[in-house]
């Protein structure tokens with residue numbers, strides 16, 4: 001492992017992410033948005049995350065700027081970053097596959113939106129955000145620069161903490177008790193062992209694919 005290979009792995013992560021996203025984004029775009037929590041705050045959060053996970057590290061890869069923040073390269077850290085990058089891409093693929101046409105870059109509810117609670121969504125409510133956390137950790141391990149490496153954790157962290165509660169509120173407003181029950185048995189970014197145990201003790205049946213309209217009919 002060399003610094004050049006380590007940077008190339010980061011670029012491959014960005015390209016891999018783009019290819020996965022492009023395929024699924026085209027499908028979800030065909031589904032009309034019926035309500036949205038988009039606004040200036042969402043735009044600012046998205047731009048912050050984009051800068052931290054993409055712009056700042058890619059400028060560093062291309063130019064080594066900011067030079068003053070450079071530190072020594074450790075092959076072992078870069079290898080660890082490689083495995084985190086693979087895990088991030090695998091997780092991205094699985095989350096996009098499970099969310100399908102329900103995916104949005106921002107906080108939208110689409111026509112015939114389904115609450116997805118299967119696959120990687122079975123134990124975790126925000127596995128796509130788990131994938132971005134894995135990306136941000138990979139970035140910190142692959143790029144030996146205090147600013148470019150840690151920009152992902154800062155940028156995505158701001159998006160995550162600024163958005164996740166509002167996203168859950170939007171899902172509660174849309175799916176009501178189905179989402180409440182889903183929250184009770186899942187963790188946000190990690191599976192919750194405690195909830196798993198209490199979830200198993202409850203045998204209340206739960207519809208895995210309740211659509212917004214079905215819910216209204218209940």
Ligand code: SAH
Nearest residue numbers: 102104106107108114115116126127128129
């Ligand atoms: N927070 C999720 C999804 C990110 S994409 C994750 O990290 O995996 C954001 C969009 O996904 C939001 O607009 C919301 O409408 C939708 N969404 C979030 N959780 C969902 C779920 N369990 N089922 C269906 N759509 C969901």
